Amino acid sequence: MAKFFGNLHLVLAAGLVLALLVIFAVPANTIAEQAILRWLHLFFGITWIGLLYYFNFVQIPTMPKVPAELKPGVSKFIAPSALFFFRWAAALTVLTGVVIAWRAAYLVEALIFKPGFVLIGIGMWLALIMAFNVWFVIWPNQKKALGLVPAEDAVKAKAATTAMIFSRTNTLLSLAMLYCMINFNGG
Structure with a gap:
């Protein structure tokens, strides 16, 4: 076993x-296709938000307490692996969400906040902002902060702060986004 x-x-x-x-x-x-897409969307979303909460509730607050000799274990092994799943879960959550909305013929209505689609539209925009933050702010800055790309110590420190601020921004946005996503009733 x-x-x-x-x-x-x-x-x-x-x-x-x-x-x-x-x-x-x-x-x-x-229909099975919609059910499978919704299931995948939920799976990827749980992975994405679960890792977001791991970083914000566990890793960020705990790192200052970790002895210096143990920090490379997190920064060289755990964080890069977690960030891989974090960013790809974000991309796949957005992709499956867009496919679901497109197949159900409410993508445009949601994105322009047509009546009946305001709640899901807000959720979608929040998720798009969050995914943008993951790929274009958090990940590039984490690569510097973790030493995955060359950077001077001052640049690494600034990158770590920027990544943390945008990660916390995503945590803030996630609360409203989750509410919107689970309470949309299909238009």
């Missing part, structure tokens, strides 16, 4: 098989 659960890829594959069995054995109130 420990060998099975010790292999993340095997656990994920088994979880995918189980999910597909549920998807096809117990049909949702919508």
Whole structure:
């Protein structure tokens, strides 16, 4: 049992098989393609926001307490790996969300806040801002702060502060975004 659960890829594959069995054995109130897209959107969204909250609730507040000799374990191994999943989960959350809205024919209505689509429109815009922050502010600055790209110490410190501010901005935005996403009733 420990060998099975010790292999993340095997656990994920088994979880995918189980999910597909549920998807096809117990049909949702919508067509399978929509159900699968919504499921993927939720999975990627949980991964994205879960990592956002990990960084803000655990890693950022804990790093000042970590002894200097142990910090490279986080900055060289844990943070780069977490940031990989963080940024790709953000991209895939946005991509699946756009596909869902496009397939359900409310993408434009939501983005321009047409009546009946205001709530989801706000959620979508907040998510787009957050994804922009991930890819174009947080990630470039984290690469400097973590030493993944060459930078002087002063530049690294400024980059770490910028990444933290935009990460906290995303945490702030995520609360309203989540409310909008879960309370949209389809127009």
